[in-house]
Amino acid sequence: MADHLGEALRVYVTAMGYPPGTESQRAAMWLDHTRRNGWRAVAAFGNGDAGGIGEIVEQTTSPAEVGNAGLLGVAYGYSGGPDQWWQQQVVLGMQRRGMPPADIARATNSYFELTELHVAPHAQGSGVGEALARRLLAGRPEAGVLLSTPETNGEGNRAWRLYRRLGFIDVIRGHHFAGDPRPFAILGRPLPL
Numbered sequence: 001m002a003d004h005l006g007e008a009l010r011v012y013v014t015a016m017g018y019p020p021g022t023e024s025q026r027a028a029m030w031l032d033h034t035r036r037n038g039w040r041a042v043a044a045f046g047n048g049d050a051g052g053i054g055e056i057v058e059q060t061t062s063p064a065e066v067g068n069a070g071l072l073g074v075a076y077g078y079s080g081g082p083d084q085w086w087q088q089q090v091v092l093g094m095q096r097r098g099m100p101p102a103d104i105a106r107a108t109n110s111y112f113e114l115t116e117l118h119v120a121p122h123a124q125g126s127g128v129g130e131a132l133a134r135r136l137l138a139g140r141p142e143a144g145v146l147l148s149t150p151e152t153n154g155e156g157n158r159a160w161r162l163y164r165r166l167g168f169i170d171v172i173r174g175h176h177f178a179g180d181p182r183p184f185a186i187l188g189r190p191l192p193l
Contacts, residue, residue, distance in 0.1 A: 001034050001041055007071040008043070008118075015118040030076075033115060038079030038142075042135045044119075044128045045069035073119035075132040079142060080113040087113070090146070090186055093175040107171060107188060112140045114147040117159075129162045137193050144190045146171065151183040163187050 001008070009023035009030070033039060046069055080087050087108055094104045114136070119128045137145055149159055151174065168187035175184045 001076070002031060004043060004071055004074075005030065008074040011071055011074055011120045012116065012118045014121060015124075030116075033076065033078060036078035036084075037081065038112065038140075039076065040078070040136060040140075041074065041076035042132050043071055043075075044073040044123070044132055046072045046123070071120075072123040073117075073128040073132050075114070075117040075136045077113050077115040077136065077145075077147075080108060080111045080146065082108070084113075086115075086148070089177050090148075090172070090175070093172045093186065097172060107144070107146070110143040111188070112137065112142040112145045112191065114145055117147075124158050129158065130166070133162065133166060134193060137191060140191050142191055144188055146186060146188040148175070148177070148184045148186050151185055166193060 005027060006023070009026055012018075012026070013020070013022050034041075082088070082091075091104055091108060094107070114133070117129060117133060117136075119132070145168075147163070147168070149163065152160060155161075155164070167189045169189060170185060171188045172186040173183075175186055176182075177184060
């Protein structure tokens with residue numbers, strides 16, 4: 001991740017439509033995540049067009065192995081845990097919605113947090129996102145996977161279509177994380193895919 005952090009953050013900022021400079025605010029957090037239990041990352045490299053997508057690679061790939069191919073997409077995550085801010089926020093949301101404690105425990109006792117999944121806009125719609133998700137989640141030991149994604153009108157974007165195609169269902173809708181005014185959906189599904 002450290003070797004490709006700048007490229008990965010540029011894909012993230014561009015795909016999410018965030019203002020320039022956001023990448024410098026996220027860099028330390030992304031690197032900190034690499035030290036979490038069960039962390040795994042994958043990336044797609046290619047020549048810049050959807051027809052030239054190259055290898056989907058694991059985090060162990062060095063820059064020399066990638067060559068001159070550009071980063072088209074990145075995905076990472078790790079094993080969720082009760083000491084993590086994201087899980088604490090999600091559990092609070094579940095409690096506020098009156099979910100039974102047994103259901104909350106079932107959802108959060110063994111899950112992989114799909115923390116980030118981003119594809120450069122010019123490569124979206126070409127299968128990169130699905131390939132990254134499948135590679136990232138393959139062989140995970142957790143019972144399920146959880147993610148958060150911004151709510152959109154009618155679930156009308158490629159991210160939502162990808163998650164639904166992969167079998168993700170609603171866990172919480174209209175959730176607000178502390179410090180972010182946007183509503184988010186928490187989606188999940190059992191593993192393996």
